Amino acid sequence: MKSETGYTIAGLSEHLFWDVDRTSLDFERHKKLIITNCLMYGLWQDWVIIKHIYGLAIIAEVACTIRELDPKTMTFISTITGIPQEKFICYNTNPLNQKYWNF
Numbered sequence: 825m826k827s828e829t830g831y832t833i834a835g836l837s838e839h840l841f842w843d844v845d846r847t848s849l850d851f852e853r854h855k856k857l858i859i860t861n862c863l864m865y866g867l868w869q870d871w872v873i874i875k876h877i878y879g880l881a882i883i884a885e886v887a888c889t890i891r892e893l894d895p896k897t898m899t900f901i902s903t904i905t906g907i908p909q910e911k912f913i914c915y916n917t918n919p920l921n922q923k924y925w926n927f
Contacts, residue, residue, distance in 0.1 A: 859886040888912050
């Protein structure tokens with residue numbers, strides 16, 4: 825489906841939605857899935873597209889609710905939006921798969 829900015833789901837990297845039917849995705853209804861996958865597994869071009877579609881405020885709002893967001897992505901979103909890292913759920917929760925060694 826096409827967004828108001830003219831972008832389509834087909835413009836995003838194919839590997840982001842390997843487990844769902846890309847043709848059934850809608851930018852508004854599946855906002856959290858699209859933003860989450862782009863932040864966690866996307867390329868720079870995917871970031872540019874979701875930034876144009878949703879804007880920083882909505883991306884930051886969704887990023888704050890992602891439990892498994894990696895530290896680099898959390899720091900990036902925190903830095904460009906000015907949201908303290910403590911506001912992110914992933915900052916305050918321990919991962920389920922803890923590492924044996926602290927390297």
